[in-house]
Amino acid sequence: MQRTIGIITEYNPFHNGHLYQIRQVKKQFPNAPLVIAMSGNFLQRGEPAIIDKWHRAAECLANGADLVMELPLMAAVQPADRFAYYGVWTLAQMGVTDLFFGAEHAEFDFMHDAHKAIEIIGNFNQYHESFAKTYQQVVTEKVGHPVDQPNDLLGLAYAKANLKLKAGINLHPIQRKNANYHDIELNDAGTIASASAIREALHRQNQDFEKFVPQQTAHDLKMQRLVSWNDFWMHLKMELLTHSAQELEKIYGMAEGIQYRMIAMAQRSEFAGNFDSWIKAVKNKRFTYTRLSRLATMTLLHISWDDVASFESRPYLRVLGFSKKGQAVLHEAKKNCDYPIITNVSQDEKKGILRIDYRAGKVYQAVCGNEQDLKHAPVMTVK
Amino acid sequence: MQRTIGIITEYNPFHNGHLYQIRQVKKQFPNAPLVIAMSGNFLQRGEPAIIDKWHRAAECLANGADLVMELPLMAAVQPADRFAYYGVWTLAQMGVTDLFFGAEHAEFDFMHDAHKAIEIIGNFNQYHESFAKTYQQVVTEKVGHPVDQPNDLLGLAYAKANLKLKAGINLHPIQRKNANYHDIELNDAGTIASASAIREALHRQNQDFEKFVPQQTAHDLKMQRLVSWNDFWMHLKMELLTHSAQELEKIYGMAEGIQYRMIAMAQRSEFAGNFDSWIKAVKNKRFTYTRLSRLATMTLLHISWDDVASFESRPYLRVLGFSKKGQAVLHEAKKNCDYPIITNVSQDEKKGILRIDYRAGKVYQAVCGNEQDLKHAPVMTVK
Known part of the structure; x- marks a missing residue:
């Protein structure tokens, strides 16, 4: 059987840990094409990427990836379960047979656990702090061991998506090396540091x-x-100062009147000096930092419940770049795929199916300076 | 009869020409209190004031004014006729008997002309370029002489408002001196230059x-x-990148689908570098620079047709500062006035009647740094 390998990721930025993961894949499947499902310019935790999606796509293509698919913003800026679902869905559409992912506990049998945990989601309709805790408790109960580390939880989410989509993808958890997600200081001992440690160093202008x-x-x-x-x-x-609470109600994820608090804290100069102090002032038990960051992204981009519902009823796939091997994967996938696969953005797509990603690109471009969507052909490598 | 003098103005900034006007008033009515109706932080031509309303109010109070009333944003950021109407309305509520204003032709009999021109307004329902030209033609026909200079036209608008409101205010046009509105270069010969020439010098950092x-x-x-x-x-x-054309339709002044053009030009990097190049790209025969600037202000502040309709159905008065003499005028006015006179902004007003001015203040504050409305008592002088 011809294998096609997949990785779901954000590459914020693409670092040696990611390279290590790709090399693990290549060791095991030297000739299989590698498909990446990557967030675009706004990420799962509700923050902008440090550099744009085109550069991040080119970086992984230069380091062994064959096909880079962008997770549309409305798929990427989502709680872990939904992010994982669209990641697996994207890879499945591309014919991926094997999914590699980092895990704090690579020894877990994620598919086995997923069978036991599959019905848990949906009992909790809000993503607040107590949800996260309750969720972990119920999972622990169901699967018989604690699953409480971020990458383990994501792994479980991939496994659940795999089940739900009946995608039959083989899962390959890889034990995480040298750096864990919460590291802040650079690790001088080795060449691997977490993405957040690298971003922190960059913000401190540490070379x-x-x-x-x-x-x-x-x-x-x-x-x-x-x-x-x-x-x-x-x-x-x-946006918070000029829109009424009633108008903001239609923003995706707005709930429990939190917009009143978001507006009130933006009006108060002691909190409104920067994003971090504002979000810490808004934060409460039901709205964690990350949930609020996602909501802030949706508010910044003025994305409504209707926008997301319309995406969910008709999801699409977006190509950022490919090698020759990746092009063949894409070619094959197009034969079987029932969903739109967007390679070049036309005026129709800009105004239609892709309008939210186009919008997010324009907002991101206003800061980074690079055109994001229109007139942007996929990155191609000649390998 | 006790006289109370009024001036309708923007003081952007308060300069020697304005001081000269106040001295003319004082020469003729040395003891009469002087009431100023002044735009707040956003001005008639749809631009932000160079310094905030509190400083501008204090400047004129220090130079002979007795009572400064703020024209609410929805009264100030309007075509000349409507701006003039609310200016005269405000002064009339304060018991003003005599209105002074600069004119290119102080010899005109503005009340006489107003009687002849009173029914003209309303025949043209859009404020586009051809409206301005047609309006001037019809006025010239009706009154029997050309009225085409900006201050003369404003004078005629004051006179028409005076008639409509049956305010019975005496008009005192003053011949404009030394600088006309369109001057750009500072006039080295004298101490009077136009406000725009002074702003120009400031932007060039010319001391x-x-x-x-x-x-x-x-x-x-x-x-x-x-x-x-x-x-x-x-x-x-x-705002233009993240809101759909359909959403922007509800912005006050939006007409003829101009929002499609506003959005399109904001998306194009060759025009979107700064306000001036954007507005010049959007400008067409029906949407002049000034009309678009006002629309841009309304869009920036997200002010809807409903907001303005609600203001018009229940206008209010706002006090920025007073001298002892001005305080007496205010005290007297409160006895007869049927409209809310706001001196200190409470939480109720912030969320209610004054919400748009509060919003505009917060947006302006985000740049200038000074708190604008809440916790801001009127400027008081001890004269």
Whole structure:
């Protein structure tokens, strides 16, 4: 059987840990094409990517990936379960047979656990703090061991999506090395640091970051305008100052009247100085930092419940780049795929199916300076 | 009969020409109180004021004014006729008996002309370029002489408002001196230059501006963060990038599908670099620069047709500052006035009647740094 490998990721930025993961894949399947499902310019945790999707796609293509698919914003900026679902869905559409992912406990049998945990989701209709805790408790009860680390939870979500989609993808958890997600300081002992540690170093203008990323990433990080929530805070603040609570109700994810609190804190100068102090002032038990960050992204981009419902009723696939091998995968996938696969953005798509991603691209472009969608052909490598 | 003098103005900034006008008033009515109806932080031509309303109010109070009333944003950011109407209405509510204003032709009998021109307005329901031209033609026909200079036209609008409101205010046109509205270069010969010439000098960081403004204005212009459309352009652009044409239809003044053009030009990087290049790209025969600037202000602040309709059905008066003499005028006016007179902004007003001005203040504050409405008592002088 011809294998096609998949990875679901954000590459924010693409670093040596990601490269290590690709090399693990290549060791096991030296000739199989590698498909990446990657978030675009806004990420799962509700923050802008540090550099744009085109540079991140090119970085992984230069380091062994064959086909890079963008997770549409409305699929990417979502709680872990939904993000995982669209990631697996995207890979399945591309004919992926084997999914690799990092896990704190690579020894878990994720498919086995997924069978036991499959019906849990849906009992909790809000993604607040107590939901996360309750969810972990119920999962632990059902599967018989604690699943409470971020990558393990994501792994379980992939497995559940795999079941639901009847995708029959083989899962390959890889034990995470040297750096865990919560590291802040760069790890001087090795060449692997977490993405958040690398971003932190960049924001402190610490040049040490170079030893933790492949050459092309280092180049991009030096040449590109790095983007963070600080760049968008004033725009989000303006949106909050100029729209009524009633208008903001239609923003995707708005619930329990939290918009009143979002507006009130944006009006108070002691909290409204930057994104971080604002979000900490808004935060409460039911709205965690991450849930609010996602909501802030949806508010910044003015994305409504209707927009997301319309995406969910007709999801699509977006190509960011490919190698020759990746092109063949794409070619094959197009034969069987019932959903739109967008390679070049036309005026019709800009105004139609892709309008929210186009919008997000324009907002991101206003800071980073690079055109994001129209007139942007996929990145092609000649390997 | 006790006289109360009124002036309708923007003081952007308060300069020697304005001081000269106040001295003309004082020469004729040395003891009469002087009431100013002044735009707030956004002005008639759809631009932000160079310094905030509180500083501008204090400047004129320090130079002979007795009571400063703010024209609410929805009264100020309007075509000349409507701006003039609310200006006269405000002064009439304060018991003003005599209105002074600059005119290119002080010899015109404005009340006489107003009687002849009173029914003209309303025949043209859009404020496009051809409207302005047609309006001037019809006025010329009706009154028997050309009225085509900006201050003469404003004078005629005051006179028409005076008639409509049956306010019985005496009009005192003053011949404009030394500088006309369209001057760009500072006039080295004298101490009077137009407000636009002074702003131009400030933006070029030309220190010569000091000889054209009273001491307090010079101090404010040196100490305050000067504000211009450049400060708001990126926020307006974000609003245009993230809202659909259908949503923008509800913005006050939106007509003829111009929002499609506003959005399209904000998406195109060759025009979207700054406010001026964007507005010049959007401009057409039916939407002049000034009409678009007002529309841009309404879009930036997300003010709807409903907001303006609700203001018009229940207008209000706002006090920015007073001298002892002005306080007496205010005290007297409160006895007869049927409309809300707001002196200190409470939480109720912030969320209710004053919500749009509060919003505009918060947006302006995000740039200038000074709290604008809540916790801001009127400026009081001890004269």
